[in-house]
Amino acid sequence: MSLRILHFSDVHLPCPPGAFRTPEIFHPKRIAALLNFYLRRGSKYADALQKLNGLRDFLQREPVDFLLYTGDTLNFGLEREFTGAAPRLAEILALARRASLAVPGNHDLYTASSLALHRRHFAPFLRSDLPDSATATGYPLVRWLGDDAVAIAFNTSRPHFMFWNSSGRVPGLELDALHRLLDRPEIATRRHIFLMTHYPFDERGYFHGLRNSRALLALLRGRSNLVLLHGHNHRSYTRRVPGTDTPLYCAGSLSKAGAESFWLFDVFGDSLNARRGAWHNARFTLVD
Numbered sequence: 689m690s691l692r693i694l695h696f697s698d699v700h701l702p703c704p705p706g707a708f709r710t711p712e713i714f715h716p717k718r719i720a721a722l723l724n725f726y727l728r729r730g731s732k733y734a735d736a737l738q739k740l741n742g743l744r745d746f747l748q749r750e751p752v753d754f755l756l757y758t759g760d761t762l763n764f765g766l767e768r769e770f771t772g773a774a775p776r777l778a779e780i781l782a783l784a785r786r787a788s789l790a791v792p793g794n795h796d797l798y799t800a801s802s803l804a805l806h807r808r809h810f811a812p813f814l815r816s817d818l819p820d821s822a823t824a825t826g827y828p829l830v831r832w833l834g835d836d837a838v839a840i841a842f843n844t845s846r847p848h849f850m851f852w853n854s855s856g857r858v859p860g861l862e863l864d865a866l867h868r869l870l871d872r873p874e875i876a877t878r879r880h881i882f883l884m885t886h887y888p889f890d891e892r893g894y895f896h897g898l899r900n901s902r903a904l905l906a907l908l909r910g911r912s913n914l915v916l917l918h919g920h921n922h923r924s925y926t927r928r929v930p931g932t933d934t935p936l937y938c939a940g941s942l943s944k945a946g947a948e949s950f951w952l953f954d955v956f957g958d959s960l961n962a963r964r965g966a967w968h969n970a971r972f973t974l975v976d
């Protein structure tokens with residue numbers, strides 16, 4: 689039986705009016721980010737809601753079985769952002785014929801208080817088919833994708849106090865849990881294992897990369913049925929993990945003006961066909 693899966697990321701919906709009228713804004717990281725947003729970044733995402741509606745229209749034309757979302761819904765992790773954006777995302781994620789799965793991005797978990805907000809507002813999409821395998825962090829999450837495939841989500845985003853640090857990390861507990869999950873016979877024997885998280889699996893960099901990417905890639909080495917999905921970089925691409933046959937897909941940003949993208953996967957038995965979605969003439973279409 690064939691399966692259709694859509695992966696998207698980094699929607700970065702604009703802040704609702706009045707969202708900044710809160711003491712939460714007086715956090716050194718948010719003040720710096722606010723300046724950056726208004727001076728450089730914000731205009732590129734001003735039409736993010738239109739792009740999200742464009743994805744809704746695409747999904748109505750081309751229904752999918754599963755939606756996999758790798759985070760960065762917001763910009764500053766403020767409560768008003770969550771209350772405004774979560775229903776919009778929920779409307780999209782509910783369009784999957786069978787189920788959806790989500791992980792947070794670093795802009796969703798901006799400060800320590802954002803963790804609980806994300807858990808509360810995205811709860812329907814953080815459910816696991818193997819809840820006992822989740823650690824104290826709430827991850828990894830497992831979603832069976834039919835009989836031949838599975839998605840496993842783990843969280844690499846974490847709050848930082850200082851604005852210059854936006855590095856990610858797989859918590860040690862989640863690395864161990866991931867190892868155990870990948871060795872479970874009912875998972876190891878699946879034809880396709882989609883591993884999803886916000887940060888790029890293979891990027892290093894003390895203040896911006898995934899700090900323990902080496903440990904993560906060492907854990908994945910030698911497994912032939914993996915497909916790696918991530919966001920965070922706001923341009924889409926695909927490549928093989930160096931030294932392996934493992935394909936990696938970055939969804940880019942659904943909403944960045946001029947670079948809007950997602951990936952659509954068709955799974956037929958052992959084969960996986962990936963096509964990229966792009967924004968053209970005010971609608972999403974498949975380009976390759």
Ligand SMILES: [Fe+2]
Binds near residue numbers: 920922
């Ligand atoms: Fe992002």
Ligand SMILES: [Fe+2]
Binds near residue numbers: 886
């Ligand atoms: Fe990000």
